[in-house]
Amino acid sequence: MVKGVTSSDRRNDIISAAVEVFAEFGYYRATTAQVAERAAISQPYVYRFFTKESLLVAALELSWQRILQAFQHVKETASPELLEDGFTQAYEGIMHSYRHEILLQMQAQTIQEAPIRAAMKQGVSDVKQFVLQAFEEAGIQEAEARTSDFLARGMLCNVSLALDMPDLMVKR
Template sequence: MVKGITSSDRRNDIINSAVEVFAEFGYYRATTAQVAERAAISQPYVYRFFTKESLLEAALELSWQRILQAFEHVKETTSPEFLEFGFIRAYEEITQSHRNEILLQMQAQTIQEAPIRAVMKQGMNDVKQFVMQAFEQAGLQEAEERTTIFLARGMLCNVSLALDMPDLMIKK
C-alpha cells in the first residue's frame, strides 16, 4: 500500500470508482475488474472490502448521504421562505457535480435484489422525511403535499438529466 493512504481512503476510492463504472456500464454489465482498474488497484483488493452487490449498496448510500448533507446545509443556512428553493438549488447542484450518482440511483430503481431495493427505499424515505420535517418546522402550509411535489420535481430533474432534455425542467 502507498504510504499515507489508509484502507479507509482506498475503500472510498473503490466506492467512487464503482459509482463511475456502474453509471457508465450499468450494474449488470459492469465488473469488479473494471472497478479495480478505475481505482488503480487489484481486483482481489476490491473483494477485501466488497462483493459486487455490497459495492453497489455502498455507492447508493453515499449518493443518498450527499443529498441529505446538502439539504441539511440548506436548512441550517436558509430562511424559511426560501427553504424549498434552497433544496431545489442544492439538488440541481448535485445533479451537475455528481451526475453519475444520480444516474446510478435511477438505474437502481429497477434492480429487484432485496438489499438494493432496501437501500433505495431507505434513501428515498430519509429524504422524504427530512424535507417534510423541514417544511413543517419552517411553517410551510401543506407540508406533506409540498414534499410530494418536491420529490416529483426531483424525479423529473433525473429524467431530464438522463435524457439530456433540459427543456423538461420548469424555469423559475
C-alpha cells in the same frame, strides 16, 4: 499499499470508482475488474472490502448521504421562505457535480435484489422525511403535499439529466 494511504481511503476510492463504472455500464454489465481498474488497484483488493452487490449498496448510500448533507446545509442557512428553492438549488448542484450518482440511483430503481431495493427505499424515505420535517418546522402550509411535489420535480430533474433534455425543466 501506498504510504500514507489508509484502508479507509482505498475503500472510498473503490466506492468512487464503482459509482462511475456502474453509472456508465449499468450494474449487470459492470464488473469488479472494471471498478478495480478505475480505482487503480487489484480486483482481489476490491473483494477485501466488497462483493459486487455490497459495493452498489455502498455507492447508493454515499449518494443519498450527499443529498441529505446538502439539504442539511440549506436547512441550517436558509430562511423558511427560501427553504424549498434552497433545496432545489442544492439538488441541481449535486446533479451538476455528481451526475454519476444521480444516474446510479435511477438505474438502481429497477434492480430487484433485496439489499439494493432496501438501500433505495431507505434513501428515498430518508430524503422524504427530511424534507417533510424541514417544511413542517418552517411552517410551510400543506407540508406533505409540498414534499410530494418537491420529490416529483426531483424525479423529473433526474429524467431530464438522464435523457439530456433540459427543456423538461421549467424554472419556477
